[in-house]
Amino acid sequence: MTTFQADGSVCTVSTLSTEKQEKPNTSESPVIYLPGTDCVIKSQASLSAYTSYRVGGAAQLYIAPRNIEALQAGLKYARERGIPVTVLGAGSNLLVSDRGLPGLVIATRHMRQSYFDPQTGQLTVAAGESIPSLAWQAADLGWEGLEWAVGIPGTVGGAVVMNAGAHNSCTADMLVSAQVLLPNGTIETLTPQELGYNYRTSLLQGSDRIVTQATFQLRPGADPAKVFAVTKQHKQHRLSTQPYNFPSCGSVFRNPKPHSAGWLIEQTGLKGFQIGGAQVAQLHANFIVNRGGAKASDIFSLIRHIQHKVQDQWSIWLEPEVKMLGEFQAACG
Numbered sequence: 001m002t003t004f005q006a007d008g009s010v011c012t013v014s015t016l017s018t019e020k021q022e023k024p025n026t027s028e029s030p031v032i033y034l035p036g037t038d039c040v041i042k043s044q045a046s047l048s049a050y051t052s053y054r055v056g057g058a059a060q061l062y063i064a065p066r067n068i069e070a071l072q073a074g075l076k077y078a079r080e081r082g083i084p085v086t087v088l089g090a091g092s093n094l095l096v097s098d099r100g101l102p103g104l105v106i107a108t109r110h111m112r113q114s115y116f117d118p119q120t121g122q123l124t125v126a127a128g129e130s131i132p133s134l135a136w137q138a139a140d141l142g143w144e145g146l147e148w149a150v151g152i153p154g155t156v157g158g159a160v161v162m163n164a165g166a167h168n169s170c171t172a173d174m175l176v177s178a179q180v181l182l183p184n185g186t187i188e189t190l191t192p193q194e195l196g197y198n199y200r201t202s203l204l205q206g207s208d209r210i211v212t213q214a215t216f217q218l219r220p221g222a223d224p225a226k227v228f229a230v231t232k233q234h235k236q237h238r239l240s241t242q243p244y245n246f247p248s249c250g251s252v253f254r255n256p257k258p259h260s261a262g263w264l265i266e267q268t269g270l271k272g273f274q275i276g277g278a279q280v281a282q283l284h285a286n287f288i289v290n291r292g293g294a295k296a297s298d299i300f301s302l303i304r305h306i307q308h309k310v311q312d313q314w315s316i317w318l319e320p321e322v323k324m325l326g327e328f329q330a331a332c333g
């Protein structure tokens with residue numbers, strides 16, 4: 001839903017492309033809410049519905065808060081019970097173990113709100129907003145700066161943590177500040193310098209801070225048709241070079257230097273190689289696609305197989321970009 005204000009600013013609440021429709025609770029079991037909120041706590045919630053790979057076991061407990069108050073209540077709930085917390089955005093860069101995850105899984109994807117401020121050219125967005133949706137909205141408004149983000153099916157929070165990027169731009173380039181929630185429930189505002197950005201990395205990776213909101217500096221006032229054309233061109237380039245027809249996590253490995261991971265894997269002869277339902281994509285060798293019925297363990301085994309084969313041939317150990325959550329075991333033999 002988009003609201004155009006009299007001062008030219010635009011507020012939007014949108015949906016995510018990795019999201020499946022929530023089914024109404026038709027079972028007899030009572031609905032349990034986080035104390036003091038309308039946020040439902042689900043038990044044994046299958047995480048395959050919440051990751052782009054469409055694999056993974058269940059979360060012991062799962063919540064998807066819509067605002068900071070519910071998120072704070074979730075952290076308090078976990079703290080009081082001494083259970084671990086795992087944060088998901090849209091799950092588009094995750095491999096979740098078939099055994100599932102213990103403790104409380106918090107998905108930020110329902111934390112939605114965006115505000116395009118025409119006075120400052122700044123876009124302030126809640127963590128669960130969809131990055132590709134924002135790219136299309138900015139294009140519609142004639143705001144430059146997010147053309148690169150089209151086709152990256154994640155949330156703002158995930159992009160801030162991963163330093164998501166494409167076409168020689170990345171999240172850190174436009175980020176003004178990120179608001180984060182600490183485990184004790186307090187809020188901090190951090191600058192890009194404090195977040196220690198580098199290629200596909202930030203200090204938020206492996207930290208216990210949760211991104212709740214981000215502000216980006218964009219460039220309003222361009223011709224919408226021009227911004228739209230560049231955005232569309234990036235999307236078309238992606239569709240012709242990356243496999244969007246099967247579930248994936250995007251690039252599995254970070255690019256080493258001097259050769260890209262896709263080139264190294266293709267030169268190792270692994271295109272099309274398959275373990276269970278997991279396959280090295282024919283269109284792009286740095287994508288592993290779920291050809292149907294893949295288990296997380298198939299994808300994990302294929303990741304290890306690729307690492308060993310590339311190491312044998314090129315003496316390079318490829319570092320995964322994908323975040324692996326839960327327990328995995330390398331196949332023996």
Ligand SMILES: Cc1cc2nc3c(=O)[nH]c(=O)nc-3n(C[C@H](O)[C@H](O)[C@H](O)COP(=O)(O)OP(=O)(O)OC[C@H]3O[C@@H](n4cnc5c(N)ncnc54)[C@H](O)[C@@H]3O)c2cc1C
Nearest residue numbers: 089090091092093154155157158159164165210211249250
């Ligand atoms: C088809 C496809 C194409 C892709 N193309 C690109 C690309 O071009 N460039 C690129 O960079 N990536 C790409 N990706 C990968 C992925 O979309 C990005 O890494 C994205 O930024 C992940 O966002 P997410 O919300 O899905 O995060 P998730 O995958 O849910 O989480 C990623 C990490 O961030 C953490 N996290 C998520 N949200 C928060 C939060 N609010 N606070 C704290 N921690 C959080 C998680 O714990 C996890 O460690 C692609 C993926 C797919 C499926």
Ligand SMILES: NC(=O)C1=CN([C@@H]2O[C@H](COP(=O)(O)OP(=O)(O)OC[C@H]3O[C@@H](n4cnc5c(N)ncnc54)[C@H](OP(=O)(O)O)[C@@H]3O)[C@@H](O)[C@H]2O)C=CC1
Nearest residue numbers: 017018052132133136150151152153243244246247248249
């Ligand atoms: N392989 C995988 O594992 C996964 C792939 N994907 C794919 O990632 C891709 C992300 O693509 P992307 O286009 O960036 O975002 P989406 O297709 O997800 O669209 C995001 C938003 O932008 C709007 N939008 C899309 N195209 C246009 C357009 N041409 N003009 C104006 N608005 C538009 C959509 O509106 P509306 O809803 O009205 O179309 C939607 O609100 C999708 O193709 C999705 O299928 C997503 C998840 C996993």
Ligand SMILES: C=C(O[C@H]1[C@H](O)[C@@H](CO)O[C@H](OP(=O)(O)OP(=O)(O)OC[C@H]2O[C@@H](n3ccc(=O)[nH]c3=O)[C@H](O)[C@@H]2O)[C@@H]1NC(C)=O)C(=O)O
Nearest residue numbers: 166167168241250251253254255260262263266283284285
């Ligand atoms: C998809 C992701 O990000 C993508 C991002 O979308 C694109 C576009 O900017 O550039 C990076 O891909 P990439 O380096 O593989 O880009 P490409 O242009 O497709 O390939 C690089 C080079 O490898 C070669 N290549 C690629 C795939 C392949 O199967 N074989 C091959 O030889 C290409 O010919 C090209 O010379 C990002 N990947 C990484 C790990 O940095 C992601 O991070 O998930």
